[in-house]
Each structure stands twice: as C-alpha cells, then as structure tokens.
Amino acid sequence: FIPWKKLYHRYLKREDWALQRVEQILQEFSITKEQQGCVLGLVRLVSSTGPRVDPSGVLQILGTHPLFPKAQLCVLRKFPDLQSKPGPEKMWAVVAVMVLFSDSVRDIQKLLECFGSPRSKVSVLEVTEVLHCMATLLFAMRDRSIPISNRIHYNIFYCLSLMENASGIVQPLEEGRVDLGSRADVKLTHEQQRILNHKIEPGQTVKIMAFAGTGKTSTLVKYAEKFRELKFLYLAFNKAVAEKGKKVFPRNVTCKTFHSLAFGSIGRHYKDKGKLNFSKMSVYSISFLLQSRKGQSLFIRGKLVSKTLENFFSSSDEEICEEHTxxxxxxxxxxxxxxSREEKKISVEEAKEIWHNMKKLDGDAEKRYKMTCDGYLKLWQLSKPQLSGYDAIFVDEAQDCTPGEL
Incomplete structure (x- = not known):
C-alpha cells in the first residue's frame, strides 16, 4: 500500500522492473532531455496521481506556507487547464511546485506541517507517497542528465529520512489492561504509524516484517485499538503467548492458539473417547505397530514413518505420498x-495405515493408535474450516507457520 516508496527504493537498487516502470512513466509524461520544459511533465504527473481528496480545505491550510503564493501563480500560468477542474489536480500541482521551489529541508517540513493540521483531510502517508513519487522521478531525471538541481531530491530525501526516524507518543491502553512493556506510554515509529493508517480490506494480506523485539505485537495491539468496530482473531503458537495476548489486546480481539481452535472442533472428540495423545507418537511406539521385514530394523523404519507423518501433518496435502518421506x-x-524408491513406497504404506487407524474414533479397543495434537490439527485443516465472525486475523510469528496452518 506504499507503491511509490517501493518503486523509489527498487529504482535505487536498479531492479529491472523498477527501471522499466520509471522509464515508462518518463516517456508517458514527456519527461525527457529532448523535451523542453520537461519539469512541467513532473508536475503534471503529481497532479494526476495524487490522492483524491476535497481540495478546498487543504488549499486554505497551504495558504499559510511562504511558498504558496508563488507556486499558485506558477500553476495558474503554466497549467490553465487545471483551473476549471473541481478535483484535487490543481492542489497537487501546487504542492509539486512548492517542492520544486523549496530552498531547504525546512521548506518541505513546513509543507508537511500544513498537512498535519487537524483541518487537513490528507494523511501524512498520502503526502509522503507524493514526495516519494517526486523523489523517484527527480533521481531518474538526474540519471538521464536532465538539467535540474540535485538539491530538490536531497531536500525530499532528507526530510523523509527525518520523519521515518522520528517517534510519536500514543495514548495508553484502556483502563484495566496492560501494555506489552508495562509502560504508561508506547512510542510508535513512523513505520508502525503507517501500518495503523492502513485499514485492512476483505481478502487482503498484510505482512509486518521486523526483527524480534521491535514491536510487531505492540503494533497489532494499537491497530486493534484504533479499529474497535472490527473483530479480530489473534493466533499464537503456544498457550502462554495466547494468554498474555488476552491481557494485552483490547476486548475486540479473541486470542487463541492454532491447536485450541482445532481441539474445539476435532480434538475434543478423541479426548472424550480416551484416544488423545497430548504428545507426539514416539518412534518406539510406532516401531511396535510395524510388521517385521527381513533385513530391516524396526526402530529405523519407525523413524522413517514418524518423519513421514510429521511432514504430512505440516503440509497442505490431503493424502500421504512419497514427497513426505x-x-x-x-x-x-x-x-x-x-x-530408495522401494523404501519410500513402504514408508508411505505404513504411514497411511497408522494414520487411518489414528483417525478412527471407534474400533481400537486397545487404543494403540491414539490421535496426536498435530494429527487433529491436520484433520481440522482438511475439514477446510471457515473462521466466521471475524473481520481479520492476526497471526503471530507467521513466518514459522507450516503450509498446513496457513
């Protein structure tokens, strides 16, 4: 949801896709060395790609900026066609010209302060996207020896850098609940604030990638607080994390583990029948379920079958096959x-036999084939459950999820 920032950084890395995309934009808006007044093409680009907002209130706020009168006059003379348009095209053209007229980083900071006014209907994220748009094209213009001051790109780059390394204070959690760090205030970075500014849409997947301890869960807490009208499901890998989540998240978040969801639907039936093994099937117990084969160790075969079952449970596949061996x-x-191919075939057959008997709720009087936690999680996955009643799902440490869990 930050396409211009992504394009900017990919262009700096000289990725083929980014280079081609920027070249396409330059040609489309006649921003070439041969085109006289090509800077006007940059202004035209910004005016046509800026967010669709009501410009009336924003223009009044921009009027407090020292560069506004000169920029407005420039747009009036150079882009007469924009005067009759009721949309935000004229406003974004004025913003682009103000950036081009900027003498220092402070000029652009003042521009951002205008958009930060409570009367502004434009978010900081939307403005920074416009700045990344201009930074991308300005950098590309310098690459092509188009005569334009490098100072403008520097002003944008430095201003954005200052923003992204600044922090803001947000309000504490609701009374009676604690924050992750047991502090009254939680500081959110600019990156975290951008996540809060994005409202999740149905069917959309958003990944939050950061190092351990950098505040991913804190961000989810604040996200749930901001969108209290939505219902969230927070999924964790172990009970301790889920229990901690119940103390941290607001009341519109239900905290569970993957296995607790599967247990409520599938696992409890095996528990009621006394056929639930809360730990993994040991290699030793599996070896007792296998038939003796000449020249083969039952314990080694038990290891192979155990690993085959483990790989199957972790996969999104519906049947055990040789790929799981x-x-x-x-x-x-x-x-x-x-x-060997023959050994794989044998392991698959033996794993299928054990899995078939594990699934039986009745007919195993000696209860040699007990269902495991990973087993009933697999059955739940195969049932294709519908998690209705939630607007979005938070998955903690999603990078560690198996294909079956995803």
Missing part, C-alpha cells in the same frame, strides 16, 4: 543412506 536416513551402522 525423508530423503536420507541413518542405517544400523550409523551411516547416512539415500532412501
């Missing part, structure tokens, strides 16, 4: 061997 195994001499 391990590639290598350690033989009775402790040496690594590549699994």
């Amino acid at each position: 391990p590639l290598w195994f350690k033989n009775t001499h402790g040496q690594m061997e590549l699994m």
Whole structure:
C-alpha cells in the first residue's frame, strides 16, 4: 500500500522492473532531455496521481506556507487547464511546485506541517507517497542528465529520512489492561504509524516484517485499538503467548492458539473417547505397530514413518505420498543412506495405515493408535474450516507457520 516508496527504493537498487516502470512513466509524461520544459511533465504527473481528496480545505491550510503564493501563480500560468477542474489536480500541482521551489529541508517540513493540521483531510502517508513519487522521478531525471538541481531530491530525501526516524507518543491502553512493556506510554515509529493508517480490506494480506523485539505485537495491539468496530482473531503458537495476548489486546480481539481452535472442533472428540495423545507418537511406539521385514530394523523404519507423518501433518496435502518421506536416513551402522524408491513406497504404506487407524474414533479397543495434537490439527485443516465472525486475523510469528496452518 506504499507503491511509490517501493518503486523509489527498487529504482535505487536498479531492479529491472523498477527501471522499466520509471522509464515508462518518463516517456508517458514527456519527461525527457529532448523535451523542453520537461519539469512541467513532473508536475503534471503529481497532479494526476495524487490522492483524491476535497481540495478546498487543504488549499486554505497551504495558504499559510511562504511558498504558496508563488507556486499558485506558477500553476495558474503554466497549467490553465487545471483551473476549471473541481478535483484535487490543481492542489497537487501546487504542492509539486512548492517542492520544486523549496530552498531547504525546512521548506518541505513546513509543507508537511500544513498537512498535519487537524483541518487537513490528507494523511501524512498520502503526502509522503507524493514526495516519494517526486523523489523517484527527480533521481531518474538526474540519471538521464536532465538539467535540474540535485538539491530538490536531497531536500525530499532528507526530510523523509527525518520523519521515518522520528517517534510519536500514543495514548495508553484502556483502563484495566496492560501494555506489552508495562509502560504508561508506547512510542510508535513512523513505520508502525503507517501500518495503523492502513485499514485492512476483505481478502487482503498484510505482512509486518521486523526483527524480534521491535514491536510487531505492540503494533497489532494499537491497530486493534484504533479499529474497535472490527473483530479480530489473534493466533499464537503456544498457550502462554495466547494468554498474555488476552491481557494485552483490547476486548475486540479473541486470542487463541492454532491447536485450541482445532481441539474445539476435532480434538475434543478423541479426548472424550480416551484416544488423545497430548504428545507426539514416539518412534518406539510406532516401531511396535510395524510388521517385521527381513533385513530391516524396526526402530529405523519407525523413524522413517514418524518423519513421514510429521511432514504430512505440516503440509497442505490431503493424502500421504512419497514427497513426505525423508530423503536420507541413518542405517544400523550409523551411516547416512539415500532412501530408495522401494523404501519410500513402504514408508508411505505404513504411514497411511497408522494414520487411518489414528483417525478412527471407534474400533481400537486397545487404543494403540491414539490421535496426536498435530494429527487433529491436520484433520481440522482438511475439514477446510471457515473462521466466521471475524473481520481479520492476526497471526503471530507467521513466518514459522507450516503450509498446513496457513
């Protein structure tokens, strides 16, 4: 949801797609060295791509900026066709010219302060996208030896850099609940604030990528607080994290683990029948379920079947197949061997037999084939559950999710 910023940084990295896209834009708006007055094409681009907002109130706020009168006069003379348009095209053209007229970083900072006014209907994110648009094209123009001062790009770049490294104070959580750091105030970075400015749409996936301890969960807490009219489901991998989430998140968030969802739908039936094993099936117990084969160790085969089942449970596949078998195994001499096609076939057959019996709620009087937690999670995944009642789902540490969980 920040296309111009992404394009800017990809262009700086000289990615092929970005280079082609920028060249296409330059040609489309006649921003070439051969075109006289090509800077006007840049203004035209900004005026046509700026966010669609009511310009009346914003123009009044911009009127307090020292560069506004000169920029407005320039647009009036150079772009007479924009005067009759009721939309925001004229406003964004004025903004673009103000940036081009800027003598210092402070001029652009004052411009951002105008948009930060409570009367402004333009978000800071929308303005920074316009600035990234201009920065991208200005940098590309310099690449093509189009005569334009590098100072303008520097002013934009430096101003954006100052913004992104600044922090803002947000209000504490609702009374009776605690924040993640047990502090009265939580500081959000500019990156976190941009996430809060984005309202999730149905069917949309948003990834928050950051290092451990940088505030990903804090961002989700603040997001849920901002959009209190929405209902969220927060999914964690273990019970301790989910329980902590119940104390941290506002009341429009339900906190659960993946396994608790699956248990409520599938696992509880096996528990009621006494067929639930809350730990993994051990290699030792699996080896007792296998038939003896000449020249093969039951314990080694138990390892192969255990790994095959584990890979199947983690996958999004509906049936056990040879792709779930391990590639290598350690033989009775402790040496690594590549699994043969025949060994793979045997492991698949044995894993299928065990899985078939694990799924049975009745008919296993000795209860040798108990359902495991990963097993009922797999059954829940195969049932294609519909998590109705929630507007969005927060997945904690989503990078660690298996294909089956996703």
